[in-house]
Amino acid sequence: MSEFDTSKILLIGNSYSLPSLAVNIPWPMQLGINNKIEDMGATLDYQADVIINYPENYDYLIWLVGHHLRADPRANKQFILPYDWAEGDVWGELTRKLWFKKFTRLSWYNRIALLSVSAVLNYVPAEKLLLVPIYYPNVLEHELLKDHPSIWWHYLYKYRESDPDGSGHPNQNGHNKIAKEFQKEIYNRWKISLTLNGNIALN
Numbered sequence: 001m002s003e004f005d006t007s008k009i010l011l012i013g014n015s016y017s018l019p020s021l022a023v024n025i026p027w028p029m030q031l032g033i034n035n036k037i038e039d040m041g042a043t044l045d046y047q048a049d050v051i052i053n054y055p056e057n058y059d060y061l062i063w064l065v066g067h068h069l070r071a072d073p074r075a076n077k078q079f080i081l082p083y084d085w086a087e088g089d090v091w092g093e094l095t096r097k098l099w100f101k102k103f104t105r106l107s108w109y110n111r112i113a114l115l116s117v118s119a120v121l122n123y124v125p126a127e128k129l130l131l132v133p134i135y136y137p138n139v140l141e142h143e144l145l146k147d148h149p150s151i152w153w154h155y156l157y158k159y160r161e162s163d164p165d166g167s168g169h170p171n172q173n174g175h176n177k178i179a180k181e182f183q184k185e186i187y188n189r190w191k192i193s194l195t196l197n198g199n200i201a202l203n
Helices: 044-052 092-100 107-123 158-162 172-190
Strands: 009-013 036-038 060-065 129-133
Touching (some): 009 044, 044 107, 107 129
16 A cells, blocks of 8 residues: 555644644654644634635645634734733733633624634535544534534643643643544544654653
């Protein structure tokens, strides 16, 4: 059996698929998934637009579905509040309190997220799509979405709890675990065997 061309998998990722100071080899890199679009802070409607208008061919799509919406309400990367925060960032506390605890709880945000995911479900065939929730609660839990066969109910936020990096994301060991779980799910769902790359100690 010939090796699968991983460029045929398109990943729509976010901070849970990116490298960081605590993560040298994120899980997509471990699996050889390099055809990816990773926009920290992008809204779900922006990501849906990217998927629908993506110019290149792909056979399978993985979409990490994060917050209802992130800090980009116009879906053009002109953030209403700076999204990236770190120690000493004067916007960090305001972003957490005002944006994530207030704005993203508004009903119309959830409605836009629902419409965005629904648009992708109507565009990408179910057998070629994998939707993965990151946080709880998640728009994928909506009554109109929750039973869709493309959803893999494997919340990624649990890896930041078991293997935290100190900034609200999984550390390298967490990414190692995520890689193994994606490897199994991709095989079970699509019968695609992906090899774990590198000399990584997987616990």
